[in-house]
Amino acid sequence: MNLNELTLGSFRNYEALNLSFDPGVNLIVGDNAQGKTNLLESIFYLGSGKSFRAQKNSELVRFGSDFCDIEGKIFSQEREQTLRWILFKGSRPRQLYRNGAKKKTAGEISGVLPTVLFCPEDLMVLKTGASQRRRMGDYVLCQLRPNYDAALTEYHRILDQKSRILKEHFENPRILEILPEFNQRLCQVGALLISYRARFYESLGQSAAKFHSQFSGGSEEFTLEYHTDSGIRDPFAPISELTQDLLEHLQQRYRAELETGQCLVGPQKDDFEVSLSGVNLKSYGSQGQTRTAAISLKLAQRELMGREFGEEPVLLLDDVLSELDPGRQDFVLNQIVSGQVFITCCEPGRFTKLGKTIEIRSGHLAAPEGNDL
Ligand code: ATP
Ligand code: MG
Numbered sequence: 001m002n003l004n005e006l007t008l009g010s011f012r013n014y015e016a017l018n019l020s021f022d023p024g025v026n027l028i029v030g031d032n033a034q035g036k037t038n039l040l041e042s043i044f045y046l047g048s049g050k051s052f053r054a055q056k057n058s059e060l061v062r063f064g065s066d067f068c069d070i071e072g073k074i075f076s077q078e079r080e081q082t083l084r085w086i087l088f089k090g091s092r093p094r095q096l097y098r099n100g101a102k103k104k105t106a107g108e109i110s111g112v113l114p115t116v117l118f119c120p121e122d123l124m125v126l127k128t129g130a131s132q133r134r135r136m137g138d139y140v141l142c143q144l145r146p147n148y149d150a151a152l153t154e155y156h157r158i159l160d161q162k163s164r165i166l167k168e169h170f171e172n173p174r175i176l177e178i179l180p181e182f183n184q185r186l187c188q189v190g191a192l193l194i195s196y197r198a199r200f201y202e203s204l205g206q207s208a209a210k211f212h213s214q215f216s217g218g219s220e221e222f223t224l225e226y227h228t229d230s231g232i233r234d235p236f237a238p239i240s241e242l243t244q245d246l247l248e249h250l251q252q253r254y255r256a257e258l259e260t261g262q263c264l265v266g267p268q269k270d271d272f273e274v275s276l277s278g279v280n281l282k283s284y285g286s287q288g289q290t291r292t293a294a295i296s297l298k299l300a301q302r303e304l305m306g307r308e309f310g311e312e313p314v315l316l317l318d319d320v321l322s323e324l325d326p327g328r329q330d331f332v333l334n335q336i337v338s339g340q341v342f343i344t345c346c347e348p349g350r351f352t353k354l355g356k357t358i359e360i361r362s363g364h365l366a367a368p369e370g371n372d373l
Pocket of ligand 2: 319
């Protein structure tokens with residue numbers, strides 16, 4: 001699939017922008033703070049309805065504007081398609097159009113423009129906190145499985161409500177009467193998340209192991225292990241069994257949850273761990289090993305999506321190539337033999353030969369379009 005054309009109105013530092021792209025490599029160059037990452041963010045949002053860095057949609061609206069507009073012409077699923085998002089500053093709900101028809105959820109555009117983002121922070125994701133790893137996994141899984149996306153939103157909504165109950169019960173004990181209802185629902189939806197994640201991480205680990213083996217010349221064996229709530233005996237068990245495990249664990253932790261006022265049971269703290277030839281990467285991995293494993297994980301995400309949708313997802317490389325040594329750069333570039341790629345960098349250097357170059361200056365196109373190098 002390809003993003004052929006992108007039109008932005010009042011998005012981040014772009015007042016109005018219209019760009020057409022190469023079906024292969026697009027190099028986005030410019031000094032710091034000119035809008036390179038913003039451009040990738042708009043492409044990521046166009047396909048997924050999510051930002052990889054904003055907490056709220058309103059952050060994406062240009063300062064001083066009331067709404068922003070992201071529109072793309074895409075060749076996907078063997079035909080021309082258009083996607084359009086309109087996001088508002090206040091509480092007004094965002095709008096989504098696919099081929100001119102209004103849609104309710106991002107799930108309805110699943111597979112039209114799947115993207116995989118790779119940025120410098122991802123290189124250290126196997127060393128940092130669990131929340132970043134969860135976020136990374138969730139981005140992919142949400143695009144792959146719209147039902148997972150819906151379940152995840154629902155889970156966080158219930159979790160927020162339950163947290164409020166657990167905080168309020170100190171002053172208002174009667175509120176605990178509604179707790180069992182929330183627990184029941186939390187465990188049902190939580191079980192669904194665990195079931196999806198177990199399968200997803202299994203496939204991700206297998207694919208990443210293959211890339212890592214090529215990368216390390218077969219000298220290291222990459223393994224990925226998914227960790228979830230300690231009450232779960234087998235994350236691959238049927239949903240009903242997972243729900244039961246969570247409910248039983250909740251019963252054991254009931255007092256502790258009341259005393260601490262915190263939700264202590266469920267997949268909200270899920271994590272995964274990577275080992276190289278049996279040695280835990282988080283504790284013992286060198287910086288080089290950590291980076292190589294992270295690259296393998298990213299290529300695996302791309303492969304999984306490609307397999308699912310039957311087309312290569314669009315790859316967004318934000319400043320990541322310049323962070324890598326030439327050997328790792330070549331490995332990544334050699335893996336991207338097909339599909340569309342957007343690469344941002346401040347100094348194009350050796351990458352300029354790759355495809356179309358687009359220069360961005362203060363939210364505008366610096367050079368006339370079509371200056372393919
Ligand atoms: P770097 O090379 O440092 O990564 P960049 O080209 O990727 O830079 P961006 O992250 O895209 O830069 O940001 C460019 C500018 O966009 C920043 O100066 C930021 O202040 C501005 N910006 C971010 N959000 C908005 C907004 N909602 N309205 C207007 N400007 C914004
Ligand atoms: Mg940037």
